[in-house]
Amino acid sequence: MWQEITIQGIGWVGTVLFIYAYIQLNRGVWTVKTPRYHVYNILGSIFLVINTVWDYSYAAAMANLFWGFIALYGLLKFRKEAKA
Numbered sequence: 001m002w003q004e005i006t007i008q009g010i011g012w013v014g015t016v017l018f019i020y021a022y023i024q025l026n027r028g029v030w031t032v033k034t035p036r037y038h039v040y041n042i043l044g045s046i047f048l049v050i051n052t053v054w055d056y057s058y059a060a061a062m063a064n065l066f067w068g069f070i071a072l073y074g075l076l077k078f079r080k081e082a083k084a
Contacts, residue, residue, distance in 0.1 A: 011051025014064075017044035033082075038075035042068050 021040035024030040030037040045068025052061040 007051055007054045010047045014044040014047030014051065017041070017047065032074060033078045035075060035079065038071045038078070041071035042075065044068075045071060 017040045021030070021037050021044065024034075025032070025037060045064045048064040049061050049068070052058070052064060
């Protein structure tokens with residue numbers, strides 16, 4: 001019982017992180033070059049992968065996994081550009 005509640009809570013946190021990042025991007029508060037934007041997407045992806053694997057929703061898990069890899073790519077790309 002407590003495992004189910006914990007996993008569902010992790011999934012909700014991931015959802016909130018995705019939505020918050022997207023809102024901040026659309027409001028112009030963050031850009032695709034803002035590291036926080038990518039970190040929120042990476043964490044949201046990890047949390048939702050945990051949730052969707054727990055629920056045996058492997059297609060959603062793969063979508064979230066790739067979302068996280070894309071966010072990681074963006075974070076590394078823009079961090080590299082900032083150093084140059």
